[in-house]
Amino acid sequence: MDNGGPGELLHILRDGYPRTRADLAGITGLGRAAISSRLEPLLKLGLVVPVSDAASTGGRPSARLAFNPVARVVAAADVGATHATVALTDLSGRVLVEATERLEISCGPEAVLDWLTMTLTGHLKAMQRPGSDIIAVGIGLPGPVEHSTGKPTSPPIMPGWDGFDVPAYVQQTFNVPVLVDNDVNLMALGERATRWPDVDVDNMIFIKVATGIGSGVVSGGILQRGAAGVAGDVGHIAVSRAAGIQCRCGKTACLEAIAGAPAVAAQLRENGLEAITGNDVVSLVRSGDLAAIQAVRQAGRDIGEMLNMCVSFINPSLIVVGGSLAQSGEHLIAGIRETVYARSTPLATQHLNITQSETGPEAGVVGASILAVEYALAPHRVNDLATRLHAAGPEDTRGLQKMDRVAQTSQQLRDTVAEQLQDAFP
Structure with missing residues (x-):
């Protein structure tokens, strides 16, 4: 990583651990004066704040600095x-x-x-x-x-x-x-960052089962979007039980036509049950309705048929199932596991974990x-902002700093952040 600007220092501090100027100098190889000059715009922008005094090794104690997540x-x-x-x-x-x-x-x-x-x-x-x-x-x-x-x-x-x-x-x-x-x-990004931050999940699939069926694919630690942004559009992969069934996309045999929430609800209505949405299906399952449980489990098997192909292509270590229909509990997951583990090779599944989303509705x-923050706080963009702040005249500087007035002018806010970080990293 280039250590040449404020953005690179911020990138280091964004892991949440407070560090002294000496710590940053040791990590980057920069001198104390260079570290101080690069920290100055970050402090002015409120993106970095002093939090507490570190243990002294002789002489004046060293102030620790930390990323300020409430600056913006x-x-x-x-x-x-x-x-x-x-x-x-x-x-x-x-x-x-x-x-x-x-x-x-x-x-x-x-x-x-x-x-x-x-x-x-x-x-x-x-x-x-x-x-x-x-x-x-x-x-x-x-x-x-x-x-x-x-x-x-x-x-x-x-x-x-x-x-x-x-x-x-x-x-x-x-x-x-x-x-x-x-x-x-x-x-996929939200689930990976919040629930699996300390686990090696460089290869994972997040599948959403709701009105539609789609997936987010992380391979080699990188989110895969494909040439036209349609990577992971698995709801329109053909599966055997859907043969001859019309999908809303205009084609037939799509997974979504038999395993999406509207399709499962339609099956239950044919059995005389009141079900319109995925939430209705989930309510029936939670009430113990046998027909609903069987329908959801079969949807899981159908999804598993599609995922079996994905497992062979991508070899993920983790498959996370989310969306409204996943709230039916283990019944959908059990159907998926049943097919994937039965049809995939033992080598591909020996370390494969298939689980329900823990982040739930907030994953999206x-x-x-995360997508927005990673873009806005990319080191080169922070460097550009710091350069503009340094080059601006008094009036321009006030304009640049207006966006950060809460972080810069509220000492109470700074104290609160410092106390929280001190509690987390005594």
Whole structure:
């Protein structure tokens, strides 16, 4: 890693461990004076704060410095086919405030994004933070996304969204970087970061089973998006039991046509049960209804048939199952395990863990936050910000620092952060 700027020092400190200037000098090979000059803009921006005194080795005690996750906030949104969640998080991905509402993606981009920006604005007002405190926005959408532009690409369940410039529309309200990705990709990021931070999960699959079925694939430690953003679109892989059954994408034999939440609900209605949504199916399963339990388990077997192929191609060490239908408990997971372990080779499954998502509904917004933070706090972007801060005149400097006024002018906030970090790292 290049050790030449403030951004690289911030990258080191973002692991949450306070360090002295001497510690940073030892890690980077830079002299004390160089470390101090690189820390100066980070301190002015509030991204780094002094927390406590380290043990003295003789002479004056050395002050420790730490990353300040509350210096700014990130706006994060997880938009599904029928529901949307928006949140504000700190720079570590911790959710500060969030709201979820039933919202049809088919309402179109303007309606959905207007709701998103209005709700985020309301969150900011409730927290008494200005819009300038937002450093970036991350958004997950339930369809293929061209990651480089943030534009949806031929999404099968999103009429009016194809090619829509989502970042440009959101930037009319929040003039910051806007990162857009497929919702399940972000769930994979969120689950991996929050529940498996200390485990080697460089190869994993996160599968969402809800209105649709999709997956986020991490291979070699890198999220795989594919050439057109459709990597992981497993809901439209053909499976044997779906032969001849029409899918909403226009093709037949798709996994989603028999194992998605609407398909399972339709099967239960044929048995005289009241089930419209995935939540209805989950309620029936939790009540002990045998027909619902059998239907969900069969959906798991069908999903397992598809995952068997993925296991052979990717050889993951972890498969995490999320989405509304996963809330039915072990029944869906049991069906998946039954097929995967029976059909895959012993070598491919000897270290494979198939489990339910522990992050739950927050996985998407946490992943969206991570995506946005990693972009905004990339070392070269922090270096650019520090350069602008150094070069700005008095008036410009006030403009640059306006976005950070909460972190810079509130000594109480700094003290609170210091106390929290001191408790965590005595």
